[in-house]
Amino acid sequence: MASFPFDDRDGWIWLDGSLVPWRDARLHVLSHGLHYASAVFEGERAYNGNIFRLRDHTNRLIGSGRWLAFEIPFTAAQIDAACAEVLAANGLTDGYVRPIAWRGSEQLAVSATGTSIHLAIGAWPWPSYFGAERMQGIRVGQADWRRPPPESAPVHAKAAGLYMIGSLAKLKAEQEGYADALMLDWRGRVAETTGANIFLVIDGELHTPVPDCFLDGITRRSVISLARRERMAVVERPIEPADLEKATEVFLAGTAAEVTAVREIGPHRFTPGRITETLMKAYDHLVLQAPEEVARIVG
Numbered sequence: 001m002a003s004f005p006f007d008d009r010d011g012w013i014w015l016d017g018s019l020v021p022w023r024d025a026r027l028h029v030l031s032h033g034l035h036y037a038s039a040v041f042e043g044e045r046a047y048n049g050n051i052f053r054l055r056d057h058t059n060r061l062i063g064s065g066r067w068l069a070f071e072i073p074f075t076a077a078q079i080d081a082a083c084a085e086v087l088a089a090n091g092l093t094d095g096y097v098r099p100i101a102w103r104g105s106e107q108l109a110v111s112a113t114g115t116s117i118h119l120a121i122g123a124w125p126w127p128s129y130f131g132a133e134r135m136q137g138i139r140v141g142q143a144d145w146r147r148p149p150p151e152s153a154p155v156h157a158k159a160a161g162l163y164m165i166g167s168l169a170k171l172k173a174e175q176e177g178y179a180d181a182l183m184l185d186w187r188g189r190v191a192e193t194t195g196a197n198i199f200l201v202i203d204g205e206l207h208t209p210v211p212d213c214f215l216d217g218i219t220r221r222s223v224i225s226l227a228r229r230e231r232m233a234v235v236e237r238p239i240e241p242a243d244l245e246k247a248t249e250v251f252l253a254g255t256a257a258e259v260t261a262v263r264e265i266g267p268h269r270f271t272p273g274r275i276t277e278t279l280m281k282a283y284d285h286l287v288l289q290a291p292e293e294v295a296r297i298v299g
Helices: 032-036 054-067 076-089 160-175 218-229 241-246 274-286 291-298
Strands: 012-015 018-021 039-041 044-047 095-103 117-124 138-147 180-185 190-193 197-202 205-209 234-237 249-254 258-265
Touching: 012 076, 018 076, 032 095, 039 054, 039 160, 054 076, 054 095, 054 218, 076 095, 076 117, 138 160, 138 190, 160 180, 190 197, 190 205, 190 241, 197 218, 197 241, 205 218, 218 234, 218 249, 218 258, 218 274, 218 291, 249 274, 258 274, 274 291
Parallel strands: 138 180, 138 258, 205 234
Antiparallel strands: 012 018, 012 117, 039 095, 044 095, 095 117, 180 190, 197 205, 197 249, 249 258
């Protein structure tokens, strides 16, 4: 991670249809998106000049906006092109891409009526999130916060407001010496970590929670496809905390985390092994392929 602030950098950000100098990409302090979390975003990675599963990310961005009752004023093709444009403008072939859409400053009340919708896209270098620990395995603590039920929040949107409890959980985990935190759902079942989906290896099979109150991640779906290509049994089911005692391997999957082994969750210990290594290597190979080949492999 870069050590200098994100508002004071050289480079370009795509904002509402055109590239603007990085330091000039601003919104008003009274924007609805800032005060009421009426914002949606994506996290994408570029490898060798190609943004991995770009159209899937763009479609989810548009869908997330609709969950929050707004329409992003650009087509999927325009958003794809803008992501590629900002990557090139910043001289990047590998890096992180962040599109974000939000409600503007025409109205500042709980009501969002009459607000305009804005879209910005930034890109910057971002190496492996967990570095050398990806296969060694990270330590994961236990979050105090739980993922809410679908009736209480737009849980299938990648919405800014839904990340507050994840941010709080990760802050506490890092203060306690962990790399991340395991989040349960409102029923007390295993859900995910603060920003990645989770997989458990039990009796040689791959088990992962049903994403009924959290995001069905694009990396998650990619890993499931790769596992099935490797003829691994994949079981999507409700997972109880007691199931952690049965797991021999655990790993995370997400755009930032990519595929990262876990060696510890609270009192539970795991040994990263063959299945984790196989899927990590398969994923690392997949992201370097041309978009057409990615689509052929994982759909």
